[in-house]
Amino acid sequence: xxxxxxxxxxxxxxxxxxxxxxxxxxxxxWAGVTVEKKEGPLKPELNREKADxxxxxxxxxxxMSPFTSDExxxxxxxxxxxxxxxxxxxxxxxxxxxxxxxxxLLELGVPVVVxxxxxxxxxxxxxxxxxxxxxxxxQCPVIATIATKSAHNSGLKQLAAEAIRLxxxxxxxxxxxxAGTRHAATEADFEKADKKRYEFVSRIVADVEHRKVSSAxxxxxxxxxxxxxxxxxxxxxxxxxxxxxxxxxxAWAGPFLADILVGWLDAFQxxxxxxxxxxxPFLSSLLxxxxxxxxxxxxxxxxxxxxxxxxLALLEDCGYMARVAVVMDRFFKRIGLSGKSVIPMVVSTxxxxxxxxxxxxxxxxxxxxxxxxxxxxxxxxxxxPIIALFSxxxxxxxxxxxxxxYFLAIxxxxxxxxxxxxxxxxxxxxxxxxxxxxxxRWPSIKRAALSxxxxxxxxxxxxxxxxxxxxAVIQILQSFNWQLQLVGDAPETSILxxxxxxxxxLFIPLGFGxxxxxxxxITGFIAKENVVGTLAVTFSVTRxxxxxxxxxxxxxxxxxxxxxxxxxxxxxxxxxxxxTPPCFAAIGAMRGEMESRKWFWGGIAxxxxxxYTLAFLVYQTGTLITTGAVGTGFVGGLTAVLVxxxxxxxxxxxxxxxxxxxxxxxxxxx
Amino acid sequence: xxxxxxxxxxxxxxxxxxxxxxSMRDFLFTLGCYxxxxxxxxxxxxxxxxxxxxxxxYSIDEGLARVIMI
Numbered sequence: 001x002x003x004x005x006x007x008x009x010x011x012x013x014x015x016x017x018x019x020x021x022x023x024x025x026x027x028x029x030w031a032g033v034t035v036e037k038k039e040g041p042l043k044p045e046l047n048r049e050k051a052d053x054x055x056x057x058x059x060x061x062x063x064m065s066p067f068t069s070d071e072x073x074x075x076x077x078x079x080x081x082x083x084x085x086x087x088x089x090x091x092x093x094x095x096x097x098x099x100x101x102x103x104x105l106l107e108l109g110v111p112v113v114v115x116x117x118x119x120x121x122x123x124x125x126x127x128x129x130x131x132x133x134x135x136x137x138x139q140c141p142v143i144a145t146i147a148t149k150s151a152h153n154s155g156l157k158q159l160a161a162e163a164i165r166l167x168x169x170x171x172x173x174x175x176x177x178x179a180g181t182r183h184a185a186t187e188a189d190f191e192k193a194d195k196k197r198y199e200f201v202s203r204i205v206a207d208v209e210h211r212k213v214s215s216a217x218x219x220x221x222x223x224x225x226x227x228x229x230x231x232x233x234x235x236x237x238x239x240x241x242x243x244x245x246x247x248x249x250x251a252w253a254g255p256f257l258a259d260i261l262v263g264w265l266d267a268f269q270x271x272x273x274x275x276x277x278x279x280x281p282f283l284s285s286l287l288x289x290x291x292x293x294x295x296x297x298x299x300x301x302x303x304x305x306x307x308x309x310x311x312l313a314l315l316e317d318c319g320y321m322a323r324v325a326v327v328m329d330r331f332f333k334r335i336g337l338s339g340k341s342v343i344p345m346v347v348s349t350x351x352x353x354x355x356x357x358x359x360x361x362x363x364x365x366x367x368x369x370x371x372x373x374x375x376x377x378x379x380x381x382x383x384x385p386i387i388a389l390f391s392x393x394x395x396x397x398x399x400x401x402x403x404x405x406y407f408l409a410i411x412x413x414x415x416x417x418x419x420x421x422x423x424x425x426x427x428x429x430x431x432x433x434x435x436x437x438x439x440x441r442w443p444s445i446k447r448a449a450l451s452x453x454x455x456x457x458x459x460x461x462x463x464x465x466x467x468x469x470x471x472a473v474i475q476i477l478q479s480f481n482w483q484l485q486l487v488g489d490a491p492e493t494s495i496l497x498x499x500x501x502x503x504x505x506l507f508i509p510l511g512f513g514x515x516x517x518x519x520x521x522i523t524g525f526i527a528k529e530n531v532v533g534t535l536a537v538t539f540s541v542t543r544x545x546x547x548x549x550x551x552x553x554x555x556x557x558x559x560x561x562x563x564x565x566x567x568x569x570x571x572x573x574x575x576x577x578x579x580t581p582p583c584f585a586a587i588g589a590m591r592g593e594m595e596s597r598k599w600f601w602g603g604i605a606x607x608x609x610x611x612y613t614l615a616f617l618v619y620q621t622g623t624l625i626t627t628g629a630v631g632t633g634f635v636g637g638l639t640a641v642l643v644x645x646x647x648x649x650x651x652x653x654x655x656x657x658x659x660x661x662x663x664x665x666x667x668x669x670x
Numbered sequence: 671x672x673x674x675x676x677x678x679x680x681x682x683x684x685x686x687x688x689x690x691x692x693s694m695r696d697f698l699f700t701l702g703c704y705x706x707x708x709x710x711x712x713x714x715x716x717x718x719x720x721x722x723x724x725x726x727x728y729s730i731d732e733g734l735a736r737v738i739m740i
Binding site for chain 2: 097198222225231322
């Protein structure tokens with residue numbers, strides 16, 4: 001049996017899906033988090049009949065009218081895959097809009113069960129809904145649910161039982177009687193019918209719902225919005241929030257926890273080293289230094305990543321992120337994007353892959369492609385170890401390094417957006433923005449902890465598979481030369497050094513022209529965590545995090561000396577790794593969302609150029625300030641950067657000519 | 671007739687027309703924002719308006735507020 005979950009955006013479909021299947025899909029308190037349907041079996045304890053039940057979570061939709069909606073996934077799914085039951089999730093606080101979609105679902109002939117979700121919020125606002133009357137008018141069961149609670153009174157058991165009962169029967173859902181809906185054929189017909197549909201809904205709502213407080217009256221939340229999303233305070237508040245998150249993760253709680261973890265990892269490594277002390281030195285070094293050392297260098301940063309994910313989950317849950325989109329809309333409009341593009345970028349702070357996929361909700365093709373191209377510039381969780389390592393090495397673990405990387409990312413996105421706008425010759429003046437504002441709510445510690453654990457698990461699995469293999473390969477490649485002889489104490493003659501050196505040569509003007517850095521940047525494309533792992537293996541320093549002095553990167557001077565680069569080059573390397581193309585998995589997601597070879601390759605080339613140019617500027621300016629002279633390879637690097645600028649300039653000029661010759665297009669961000 | 675952008679905060683108006691191009695107009699329709707329906711301006715922020723339509727809060731930009739006629 002197939003049960004489909006359908007409803008308006010942000011009505012809590014995925015939360016309910018997770019609650020009844022026990023899965024841990026990504027949820028956020030804003031519209032449009034789910035962009036693809038997800039399937040899972042119903043939890044056994046909710047499935048007394050032991051029926052074979054699959055639950056399908058569909059992306060949110062406001063309507064199924066053929067002329068008014070692009071959200072056709074729901075329609076296509078119901079037509080093609082014929083679910084046995086539809087659970088229509090309705091936000092209890094928003095009957096008058098949500099039931100519009102309900103009436104459309106009722107016309108499909110498939111049995112519908114209405115889940116009046118977020119029932120606790122409606123109760124808190126002292127509005128009461130007469131469930132029996134509503135059920136009678138819609139001719140389908142109506143069950144009050146609280147998907148965020150797993151307790152017995154959440155209504156989920158009853159909901160599942162009712163859905164299974166209807167699914168097993170051969171009940172055919174009767175359609176509501178709304179004039180003109182059956183024989184509508186033209187767009188005008190549909191519009192007329194849809195107005196009747198809304199009237200039908202309004203009559204029902206007037207009868208079954210009793211609100212003590214009108215939804216149009218000012219609330220404390222509206223007052224809060226006036227400060228949080230205001231013209232002058234919006235950005236400083238956002239900066240403060242991000243700074244707090246980074247300080248907590250990188251300067252306060254993170255290093256403390258990381259120290260404890262690294263203590264265990266070190267003990268484990270020495271224990272293994274003791275066990276294999278008699279065997280072949282290459283093999284023991286492969287195991288101890290390459291595999292265990294490389295992996296634990298990455299895993300040591302796990303507590304920092306977990307704290308970051310925990311904080312992000314809290315922020316996403318409380319409704320703040322939608323306000324960030326409102327604050328940013330003003331700036332994004334100038335670059336031909338809208339506040340809608342902020343959501344993919346916010347999601348990218350966790351991982352760029354769901355971030356890039358979230359751009360799918362943007363209807364305008366150019367805006368969607370640009371968003372997919374720029375979202376990976378936001379530092380994701382996997383880039384956090386790189387930030388932590390370099391901010392620890394050269395800047396004493398300050399929270400501001402991470403925060404400034406965030407804001408640098410925003411600046412880069414804005415500048416890149418402007419460039420892309422010029423290249424594509426976009427001349428649209430009108431770009432509308434509309435976004436539903438979810439209510440603020442207290443974030444759930446439990447949900448945040450769960451979300452953190454899910455991501456931590458994924459990180460550990462990655463460390464034990466991809467990163468482990470990469471580190472082993474790196475260790476092998478740096479142990480042998482082309483004649484397959486062990487290189488011993490001369491890794492610069494190894495295969496790895498030979499492969500990476502040509503790239504290292506390109507990096508000389510960026511201040512880190514060593515083959516080790518080149519190798520780390522390359523393995524970073526497989527997974528960004530590899531950057532730290534590869535550096536650990538190639539430089540043979542596995543102890544980035546010191547156990548002794550409670551500092552994140554202990555003996556920063558020593559490690560810095562091993563790296564053989566200064567602060568300017570270190571910062572340049574950090575910037576290079578953050579603002580080049582993302583890992584291959586995210587690149588794949590980019591190709592999927594862009595749906596254009598030209599955009600895809602253009603995007604990759606642009607990201608590479610951006611990383612190179614920025615790193616060049618950071619290193620050369622930094623060196624000039626600290627030493628009074630420009631750094632190595634200045635002329636060569638400058639030539640490369642000028643060529644990049646020239647090419648981009650050429651395309652921008654061509655683009656603006658293109659836009660002059662084109663008629664002014666109108667684009668929508670809705 | 672005036673635009674929603676000219677309206678005052680805390681006032682409820684009846685929508686007379688939505689002069690946006692097709693896809694936006696249709697999208698607003700599905701939200702219940704069409705002629706004859708009520709809209710309340712909750713606040714004016716940075717360059718956005720917070721409005722209440724059919725028991726839901728939306729943030730819309732000034733451009734959109736200018737094509738909603740009240």
